[in-house]
Amino acid sequence: MANNINLTINGIAVNVEEGQTILEAAKKLNIKIPTLCYHKDLCVAGNCRVCVVEQVGNKKLLPACATPVHEGMEIQTNSLEVRNSRKHIIELLLSEHNADCTRCYKNGNCELQELASEYKITNPDFIDLVPFKEYSYDDLSPSIIKDDSKCIRCQRCVRTCADIQYLSALSVAYKGDEMKISTFGEKPMNEVVCATCGQCVIHCPTGALTEKNYIEEVWDVLADPDMHVVVQTAPAVRVGLGEEFNANSSGRVTGKMVAALKRLGFDSVLDTDFTADLTIMEEGTELLTRLKKAIVDKDKNVKLPLFSSCSPGWIKFIEHTNTSMLDNLSSCKSPQQMFGALAKTYYAKHRGLKPEKIVSVSIMPCTAKKFEANRPEMRDSGYQDVDYVLTTRELAIMIKQAGIEFNDLEEEKFDKLMGESTGAAVIFGATGGVMEAALRTAYELVTGREVPFKNLDITPVRGLEGIKEASVVIEDALPEWDFLNGVELKCAIAHGLDNAHKILERIKTGKANYHFVEFMACPGGCLGGGGQPIPTSPEIRKKRMEAIYAEDGDMPIRKSHENPEVLQLYKEFLGEPLGQVSHKLLHTHYTERERF
Ligand code: SF4
Numbered sequence: 001m002a003n004n005i006n007l008t009i010n011g012i013a014v015n016v017e018e019g020q021t022i023l024e025a026a027k028k029l030n031i032k033i034p035t036l037c038y039h040k041d042l043c044v045a046g047n048c049r050v051c052v053v054e055q056v057g058n059k060k061l062l063p064a065c066a067t068p069v070h071e072g073m074e075i076q077t078n079s080l081e082v083r084n085s086r087k088h089i090i091e092l093l094l095s096e097h098n099a100d101c102t103r104c105y106k107n108g109n110c111e112l113q114e115l116a117s118e119y120k121i122t123n124p125d126f127i128d129l130v131p132f133k134e135y136s137y138d139d140l141s142p143s144i145i146k147d148d149s150k151c152i153r154c155q156r157c158v159r160t161c162a163d164i165q166y167l168s169a170l171s172v173a174y175k176g177d178e179m180k181i182s183t184f185g186e187k188p189m190n191e192v193v194c195a196t197c198g199q200c201v202i203h204c205p206t207g208a209l210t211e212k213n214y215i216e217e218v219w220d221v222l223a224d225p226d227m228h229v230v231v232q233t234a235p236a237v238r239v240g241l242g243e244e245f246n247a248n249s250s251g252r253v254t255g256k257m258v259a260a261l262k263r264l265g266f267d268s269v270l271d272t273d274f275t276a277d278l279t280i281m282e283e284g285t286e287l288l289t290r291l292k293k294a295i296v297d298k299d300k301n302v303k304l305p306l307f308s309s310c311s312p313g314w315i316k317f318i319e320h321t322n323t324s325m326l327d328n329l330s331s332c333k334s335p336q337q338m339f340g341a342l343a344k345t346y347y348a349k350h351r352g353l354k355p356e357k358i359v360s361v362s363i364m365p366c367t368a369k370k371f372e373a374n375r376p377e378m379r380d381s382g383y384q385d386v387d388y389v390l391t392t393r394e395l396a397i398m399i400k401q402a403g404i405e406f407n408d409l410e411e412e413k414f415d416k417l418m419g420e421s422t423g424a425a426v427i428f429g430a431t432g433g434v435m436e437a438a439l440r441t442a443y444e445l446v447t448g449r450e451v452p453f454k455n456l457d458i459t460p461v462r463g464l465e466g467i468k469e470a471s472v473v474i475e476d477a478l479p480e481w482d483f484l485n486g487v488e489l490k491c492a493i494a495h496g497l498d499n500a501h502k503i504l505e506r507i508k509t510g511k512a513n514y515h516f517v518e519f520m521a522c523p524g525g526c527l528g529g530g531g532q533p534i535p536t537s538p539e540i541r542k543k544r545m546e547a548i549y550a551e552d553g554d555m556p557i558r559k560s561h562e563n564p565e566v567l568q569l570y571k572e573f574l575g576e577p578l579g580q581v582s583h584k585l586l587h588t589h590y591t592e593r594e595r596f
Pocket residue numbers: 097098099100101102104105106107108110111112113150206207208
């Protein structure tokens with residue numbers, strides 16, 4: 001058991017566990033110490049020195065984020081020397097920085113700007129040095145913009161991409177004054193082993209890494225009376241968007257989000273949750289078909305475990321890193337792309353619209369969805385299936401630009417036809433949600449009974465643990481599925497690409513044997529996606545997750561196969577899961593990519 005340590009901070013006594021840092025001890029006393037290179041998700045780097053504090057009796061200032069507490073320490077966080085040093089450090093950072101805040105995408109939500117404001121850095125000697133240097137600006141990726149002139153070399157992005165996402169697409173190049181954050185061979189982001197997940201974006205404290213935004217393009221189509229603009233909203237957006245408006249702490253703003261989208265002028269406000277339910281129908285059938293081939297037909301070529309395919313960051317990751325396992329991926333498109341393909345076919349037909357007059361916009365918690373929408377194979381409707389992808393953050397900007405008082409909005413409901421969904425769909429936004437939704441449906445299809453978990457809550461697949469495992473034994477299967485009697489259906493869940501890598505290694509080395517694995521690129525699943533509000537932290541992910549399961553619990557229908565609009569879609573248009581029309585519109589194939 002850890003010993004406790006007594007120390008004082010600014011003369012106030014505090015008792016904390018051994019091993020904690022001065023920063024953590026100060027937090028306990030509600031004393032704020034500024035930080036820049038520190039982030040709760042990441043290992044400590046201690047390289048920016050903004051967090052320096054004074055220890056009585058020690059001539060050197062100490063970095064609070066990297067210094068463990070000792071018994072009897074006397075710390076000052078607000079002495080003259082500390083304040084002057086901090087100010088000087090911020091001035092030095094700004095001296096190498098293109099501090100043109102009014103033309104910066106991060107203006108208003110930038111940690112460096114906030115510190116410069118707090119410390120009133122007004123001396124132009126420090127601010128105006130940068131025009132003499134040349135920096136690279138990379139906007140070739142459809143998802144992410146990298147602007148080196150805004151970089152303070154804190155390396156949060158480097159640690160994020162290496163430790164959370166395994167890929168190390170970003171690394172430190174050169175030394176001293178020349179040091180910069182770069183990619184393999186200094187290639188553009190769209191040519192390297194980048195999953196486009198945006199985790200570096202939500203961890204970057206400045207405007208050096210941002211999403212590529214499509215706000216102006218969407219304003220333009222909304223202003224065009226000839227175009228019919230449909231919008232879909234992903235499950236995780238409704239539990240993140242409120243943070244941009246300091247909305248109430250329950251986290252769920254579904255009805256207000258719908259009302260805001262209607263006020264922005266979208267012709268139809270629909271729900272990606274509808275195609276999340278559809279994904280379960282298609283992917284669940286695919287799983288059962290593969291199991292049948294493996295168990296009944298003894299087909300050696302059938303690939304198990306089946307890997308989920310709704311996270312485009314995960315898809316790009318496996319395309320770069322494990323090309324020999326691409327056939328394990330479900331052929332289902334993500335819910336976003338299923339929606340896009342249906343918007344310009346089924347929806348167009350139903351509403352009597354020409355598909356070329358439909359603009360399909362999606363609101364996603366994700367930057368990888370921007371890449372996904374631009375994949376050349378995502379044109380099965382005969383047009384680009386999804387025209388523009390906006391992140392939760394971009395939607396918040398549009399709502400603010402439109403002068404909408406978000407918190408005062410009356411709640412509204414999604415429009416009909418592709419706007420109806422179930423509790424199983426909304427939990428797609430959390431790690432484990434796809435698995436839980438699939439099990440609720442697959443178990444019931446096979447046995448005719450509800451999955452044997454109280455209130456349909458499959459708790460073993462819930463929570464923020466990096467890798468989760470669960471199994472369900474199939475008993476008393478319906479005659480059609482009697483080959484599954486006694487089968488223990490083994491499942492695993494990984495979120496964050498480092499965890500995905502660990503599970504893939506377990507499978508490849510024969511250390512684990514699963515039937516179905518859910519992979520999500522981002523920590524926490526989509527609720528922690530690279531397009532969600534900044535900051536995103538472990539506490540914030542937990543809060544968003546609670547909101548997702550609360551939304552599920554309140555839904556009148558909680559199983560995908562009971563979604564009336566999905567049943568109508570099969571009856572009127574698709575025929576059956578994995579049928580001919582489904583194959584054409586809802587399924588896809590994958591691409592082998594380079595490792596670097
Ligand atoms: S990164 Fe921050 S400090 Fe730098 S220009 Fe942008 S808003 Fe200003």
